[in-house]
């Protein structure tokens with residue numbers, strides 16, 4: 001049984017920039033290439049998976065215009081690159097993952113982990129937890145209990161109006177990695193594709209295909225760097241990570 005990782009890294013990251021037009025015109029790096037301690041976020045994330053021994057291959061989906069420069073950046077890295085593959089991503093995250101999934105063959109029982117490029121504070125412990133959960137259930141995601149009360153709203157021209165309050169004890173904030181047996185994930189993507197369904201994570205595709213998805217403990221530190229405020233927090237976490245390895 002192999003463990004294969006897909007890292008979707010083809011987002012524009014418009015929420016990171018104060019001027020989203022600049023991102024579109026490629027004047028500003030997309031969020032996965034924003035530097036953290038002088039190193040692109042994607043490289044920090046990649047190092048975590050490269051260091052995890054049981055992973056056989058890592059597929060990274062990138063915007064076409066960023067593939068050559070990322071390849072050059074990778075060449076400067078001291079990581080073993082034989083198992084790192086770059087593919088062109090798509091318009092939405094799901095399309096990027098789908099293109100990576102289409103690029104390799106696997107056995108039904110192989111495990112595919114999908115991890116956001118912009119979650120560099122993933123730990124080996126969480127990766128192992130998701131792999132173990134996937135072995136047991138066929139599908140498992142990292143998640144943490146919700147600490148905020150979550151409201152469902154109707155969006156109106158004047159703003160949002162609350163229509164319901166979700167019972168917090170039944171809510172989990174989904175993170176990545178999200179792990180799946182290859183056959184479970186492939187079936188879910190094929191079905192979503194033929195139904196025209198677009199989800200914001202892979203688990204939602206697997207849920208709608210009728211397969212149960214287990215949740216394993218993630219971490220509040222496993223943040224998705226999305227806004228400039230997240231970047232400030234990330235710099236703080238990076239410093240504490242460096243200190244703990246000294």
Ligand code: C5P
Nearest residue numbers: 008009010011090091092093096117118
């Ligand atoms: O935009 P979102 O927050 O969903 O991004 C989550 C991850 O998906 C990021 O790592 C981003 O680069 C990736 N993504 C992608 N292709 C897209 C959009 C997002 O690979 N078209």
